[in-house]
Amino acid sequence: MEFSHHSEPFRRMVIFIMKWRAVLMLSICLLLVAGIYMCFPSGAGSHILSHGRRLMTEDCENLQQQVEYFQTISIASEKKYKDTVDRMRIQNSEMKRKFDVQRDIVKDLERRNRQIVERLSNIESGGPRKRENDYRLAPHIKQDVLRSLNIHQTSEFEVIPYMSFSKDRLYQLEPGMINRPEAAPIGDKKRELQEILDMSLTVLNSNNNGKQYNQWDLLQGYSRIDRMTGTQYELYFSSKGKKNNFEHVQMFRPFAPLQSVQVQSFDKKNEWINLVVPLAGRVETFVNFIDMFAEQCIKKDKRVFLTIVYFGEEGLEETKSTLEKVTSQHSFTQYKFIERPDPFSRGVGLLVGAESWDRGNALLFFCDVDIYLKDGFLDRCRLNAAPGSKVYYPIVFSMYNPSIVYSEMNKIPPYEELFVINRDSGFWRTFGFGMTCMYRSDFLFMRGFDTKIQGWGYEDVKLYRKFVKSNIDVVRSPDPGIFHIWHEKNCDPHLQPAQYNMCLASKALGEASHAQLGMLAFRELKRENELLHSETKDENVELQNELDDDDVWLEVNKQFDN
Incomplete structure (x- = not known):
């Protein structure tokens, strides 16, 4: 504002000085010409007069050019000062906005502090508490x-x-x-x-x-x-x-009182998911997978594109036949089957599947063939991923070996009834990062998976670490709608030590719970105890019923499992 105020007077003063300078020089030139004309003969005087006029004309032109030059400088300076003032005005406005925000925060903190002091005074003085929460907001003092x-x-x-x-x-x-x-x-x-x-x-x-x-x-x-x-x-x-x-x-x-931070509405009706599955062999597992896909994705969701990247020749025809049968039965055409002749590599398969998509920036769901989905997962996949903002890494519930879990039963329940969440059926796979929902742009920006890694595992861990170190938020949470199906795991001894150890750890944790493995180890002791008390079973019924009634642990655990 200060520069803008003085720029116009300054320009006027420069122009005024230039004009008076031109008038003064013109007057001097006229006086000189008049004196010369009077001192010399008429012919010489005319010659000198014309020469003086030429010099005067040249001086006037030079003066006019100088005036125009100074006017140009003045206009440029005025524009520069105006731009500076505008920039300072914007900066001042931004600083004022930040100051207002900080002032509101300080006022809010002062208000909360006064409330806490008032509640503390009521408690220490034995005064009445207006609300139960008043008592619970100040326990750090008493x-x-x-x-x-x-x-x-x-x-x-x-x-x-x-x-x-x-x-x-x-x-x-x-x-x-x-x-x-x-x-x-x-x-x-x-x-x-x-x-x-x-x-x-x-x-x-x-x-x-x-x-x-x-x-x-x-x-x-x-x-x-x-x-x-x-x-x-x-x-x-x-x-x-x-x-x-x-x-x-x-x-x-x-803890501070609850605060409402933001309320948003999401329209996901046109949000498609490209489900990418790398595969080699495992025909029987694929049959179960494609049946699940038909139920959850084709019939219910209807907005999922399936991309299968198949490695090698083993089981290729059987897999293609199964896929064509199911897709033909449901008139489903939103799929792509990519064949790769090279050895299986999960990272390569997922990268090929992501790059094969040519319909814009799609939401990708990297999935394995031994995954089972339930209602709600696909919507959570859409809600917890945003381009350039966040990626979703659900914690999968990994199923135990059903032959161990249901060893006390006459038979294993039907396939669809196996997927329940309790302490005996499986565990949260906190060390797994293979199943993830992210946008194609974020995946390619992170340069995807390390395709140099061959065989089982570790490529997903490296990608996960890239996201953790980036500015993209990683949403990590147990998801009740995604299950890892138990299958026999064979660790290739030719794997690198880090990969091999991870494979062994996964194999060890995936068989059964600690209690179930212990019961298997002590199975003979259990049978000896049952034989010992088989003859006196009636005498112990009353004691057993009493134990069952008083056993809080069993009752609470039963409630938790249900």
Whole structure:
């Protein structure tokens, strides 16, 4: 605004000076010509006069050019100043908008702080609580309230356990993908532990006039989460200079009230999924797969394109015949069958299937032939993937060996009834990254799979790591609509050690649960016990019924499984 204000007067002043300069020089020239004319004869005077006129004309033209030059400079400077002012105005507007946002955040935090202080005052003064939530928003202040998290629970299953930790180790009941009861903290858990230690040491050292505490003085720490209130921390430190004395630090991280962040509507009625399956042999498995595809994708969803990339000659004709039979039966034409003569490579097959699509930026679902889908999965595939924004990596429920799971029954249930989720039927395959929903553009941007990898596995892990390190959000969640069918797994001894170890681990985990394998190992002991009590069975019926009635574990587990 300051430059714009002075630009016009400046231009006028320059033009005014140039005009007066021209007038002054013209006057001087006229005086000189007049003097020369009077001093010389008439003929010479005329010659000199004409020469003077020519010089004056040239000076005037030069002056006019200078005036025009300065006018051009003035106009360019004015435009430059105007552009600068406009840019500064836009920057000021953006800064004002950011300032308003920050001011609103500060006001909201101040409002919440006043509410918490008011609720705390009511609790400490014994005043009435307006709502039950008021009591649960301020437990981090009153020490006695923390202890009440595990008081008057309806059963032992509602007790909130602590996670134990030291300065560099976590001892956790829910190990997650790490699958270790004891592990070094990583990611957000590492940052959380460091923050806890730093704050507790700050509190201890601010109240201590002697030696300073450090993380090596931590004896043990505990934390637990109440999902309605927040996280409680209990830390015990060895006291400085006092044998068998300890310092206890309590901290609490409260949860904020629920907030509505965003509401969106999605129209997915025209969203097609290109389901890509790499395949070699396994004709019987393909028969079950294509029947499932017909039921879930052709009949119900109707917006799935099937791309099969087949390697080798073994089982090729049988597979093509099965595919043509099912597609002809349902009048289904949205499929493509690609033949590859080279050895099987899952990464190559998925890359070929993705590149073969020529209908724009399609949503891809990379799938294996031993996958079974249920209602709802395809919609979750569409909802949890967005081009350039997020990819969906569902955690598949992997089925155990049905011959072990149903060994106590007379026969294995029908195929469609096998796919239930409970602790005896299978497990969440947290280490699997092969089934994924992503847009073709994101897949190609990440350069797809490593096609140098031959045989089983690992190419999907490398792609997953690329997405984790990128700006694309990875949606990772157990999905109740996708199952990995149990099949005999043979690990090729010629695989690289990393691949071979992964294959063996998958084989070991996929047979049965820990309890089921244990019962198989102790099968003879179980039979001996049954024979021992077969003669006195009637006498023990009443005791057995009593045990069944009092066994809370069995009852609760039955409810969870159902």
